[in-house]
Amino acid sequence: MLNLLALNHLGWRSFFQQQLSLDELEECSVARVMEHHRSSYELMSNEGSMPLPATPNYPAMTVGDWVLLDREHRLIRLLERQSLFSRKAAGSRVTAQLIAANVDTVFIVCSMNQDFSLNRIERYLALAHEADVEPVIVLTKADLCDEPEQYVEQVRQLDSLLMVEAVNALDISSVEVLIPIAFSKSFS
Ligand SMILES: Nc1nc2c(ncn2[C@@H]2O[C@H](COP(=O)(O)OP(=O)(O)O)[C@@H](O)[C@H]2O)c(=O)[nH]1
Ligand SMILES: [Mg+2]
Numbered sequence: 001m002l003n004l005l006a007l008n009h010l011g012w013r014s015f016f017q018q019q020l021s022l023d024e025l026e027e028c029s030v031a032r033v034m035e036h037h038r039s040s041y042e043l044m045s046n047e048g049s050m051p052l053p054a055t056p057n058y059p060a061m062t063v064g065d066w067v068l069l070d071r072e073h074r075l076i077r078l079l080e081r082q083s084l085f086s087r088k089a090a091g092s093r094v095t096a097q098l099i100a101a102n103v104d105t106v107f108i109v110c111s112m113n114q115d116f117s118l119n120r121i122e123r124y125l126a127l128a129h130e131a132d133v134e135p136v137i138v139l140t141k142a143d144l145c146d147e148p149e150q151y152v153e154q155v156r157q158l159d160s161l162l163m164v165e166a167v168n169a170l171d172i173s174s175v176e177v178l179i180p181i182a183f184s185k186s187f188s
Helices: 004-009 022-027 118-131 148-158 178-182
Strands: 029-036 040-045 048-053 066-069 075-078 084-088 096-101 105-111 134-140 163-166
Touching: 029 048, 040 066, 084 118, 105 118, 105 178, 118 134, 118 148, 134 148, 134 178, 148 163, 163 178
Parallel strands: 105 134, 134 163
Antiparallel strands: 029 040, 029 066, 040 048, 066 075, 084 096
8 A cells, every 4th residue: 555645755646646546556556766877777665765677678767757566666667757858869869868757846047147148047948848847937146136126027028927036045044935836736
């Protein structure tokens, strides 16, 4: 039987649970891919971490993926992803290189000084949208900047619904505003 409380902390959601049959809920276990090595994956489940040796017939998996395992911790199947960051592999037109799966929120960080670039923020926003991941723009060095509002306004012009936070990254009480945003998708 799945220990849902522990799994929720690993990012388990109803979206994944709905992919399991009642028998699978009773008989199997689920785990999340934490690391991807050359010949194995490192998984985390509510029983702790465990290696999964890679075999050629496995589907392509990446960090963040959820897998269904049998009692002997063998792979039954890869669960459908809620989101996926990938890029075209170098030198290949067809193979995608998987970067991370099932990310809820991505923070796009840019400092409010001469390095500030609306174009760069837009490029990252496009990647987030392509991946189906909620973007949050984090503008740093608010303490060194005369008019942080002016930068926030520029970003808002891209998309009025976009979440934008101006912070002093060196001040915990300032960065704290990001905590509820990071966890807003948990337990849903
Ligand atoms: N005062 C202040 N310093 C910061 C802030 N964010 C980063 N730094 C410092 O700036 C330096 C470069 O940090 P980094 O995060 O790479 O910022 P970047 O300049 O945008 O690349 C480091 O010494 C950080 O400690 C901030 O919000 N306020
Ligand atoms: Mg830097």
